[in-house]
Amino acid sequence: MFVIINKRKFIISFICLLILSFVILPFNFKSDITTIFNNNECLLILEKIFELRNKALLEEDLNILNNLYDKSVKYGVWAYEHELKKMKYLHKWADKQGVDFKSIRTKIKINRIKTINDGYSINFIVSTEYKYVYKNDLDNVNFFRIGTYHILNIIKKEEGWVITKEWYTDPFADSLNLDEIEYKDIKEYILAQEKKDLSNLNERRKNAVDYADKFCGAAGNDEDGFKYNKKYRNYNYLGGDCANFASQILHEGGNFKKTYIWNYNKTGGSKAWINAQAFKDYMLNSGRASLIAYGNYGKVYKAAYNLLPGDFVAYEKKGKVTHISVVTGLDSRGYALVNCHNTDRYRVPWDLGWSNRGIKFWLIRVHF
Incomplete structure (x- = not known):
């Protein structure tokens, strides 16, 4: 059944209801x-x-x-x-x-x-x-x-x-x-590059990217609620969440198995899981990853075109790795794009925000 309400009566009723809400209701x-x-x-x-x-x-x-x-x-x-x-x-x-x-x-x-x-x-x-x-x-x-x-x-x-x-x-x-x-x-050099074909990317790399996109926090979209994965502790207030997020991407998305050294359980993450320097060292020393290039931007920017979704970049300041981001795509000129936490990024050019001469980059190939 449809009820037609006079517009003027509806407006008066709504105003009265609003007044009552401030006077009578709890x-x-x-x-x-x-x-x-x-x-x-x-x-x-x-x-x-x-x-x-x-x-x-x-x-x-x-x-x-x-x-x-x-x-x-x-x-x-x-x-x-x-x-x-x-x-x-x-x-x-x-x-x-x-x-x-x-x-x-x-x-x-x-x-x-x-x-x-x-x-x-x-x-x-x-x-x-x-x-x-x-x-x-x-x-x-x-x-x-x-x-x-x-x-x-x-x-x-x-x-x-x-x-x-x-x-x-x-x-x-x-x-x-x-x-x-x-x-x-x-x-x-950048303008001379061409778009790359990623159609042959293996499934583990694709799944890692899907996870990175879904849980990139405030850089995400409305559908995902700008949230992190609640299964894991947010370490942003304890020194940073970038390595924790990179570890999640490789474990949850990329299907890398936890180890004694690289581990997360109900008490939190191991040092190799949550610390940027330790994460980089573990991945290289365990054989799960290998070095593509290392150095300042001028030394590595050409090598960065070898990065694939699922690889990662480690950012070093004053001799210590302080940040990790994971490659999630390439733009229309083949420039690598990354996701990370603190601050949250979605498909951001890998060097944007890291351009000081004193910063050095570790470009890391992950062996899926």
Whole structure:
């Protein structure tokens, strides 16, 4: 049976119901309603801020970037200066790579909100998608996603909402002081490469990539809920989760059996399972992997075209491996793309965020 309700009566009834919810119904329900309103308001504010900030990064628009921050407080100044450095780095990397960024878009998931003075302190997750094309291959659009975890304070001023403080795990932090290097030859080499055929990739490598894509956290998609695999402890707050994730990819996806040295059980992971340096050493010393190349970017970037999905890259700073990422694909010019945790990455060019001259790379072939 269908019931037709007069539109005016429906609106009046809805308003009365809303008033009653704040006057008569239990306090918890009123609190929930308030929370919903706060979430919606904050989400709209954040979406607008990130839309403008992405536009500023994409177009190198300093005026837009400047207007997003309250620079009368030191934390606002620091947040602005950090984004300015990131803007410069992103475009330096693009120039080295021979690419143009076409769009930067974000999805936001709010975790918690706290009211402060004339504004909010918001804890939230951001999944940012970057699209790019090679300058000599404009028809093929590539994309990658980076997931970040933010705590951001905003207040409302006459000109609108502005950022007074921000903390997040920045994937470009190791390259914000990018050395000036001569990369004309590098760009020419990259632009001369061709797309590679991965149709003959074996099943274990494919399954490893599927796992890496599904559990890449904040860099993932809505369907997977921006989550890690709950079977495993999250080590981000205990020094980093990158090796733990790489171990999961090889075990859960790639069907590598646990060993006495490389192991995870109800008490957690062994050193070779969760520590980046120990993971790299174990894989090489056990014969489960072998070295493709080692050295700074200028020494290894050509060899990186030998990487296949399921292989991994280890990043060394001051003589110690501090990060692991797993190769999950190749872009339209055959450039290796990686997934990892802390910060979360989905199909990101393997050197993006790791461009300082002091960083050395271990390019590792995994023997599936």
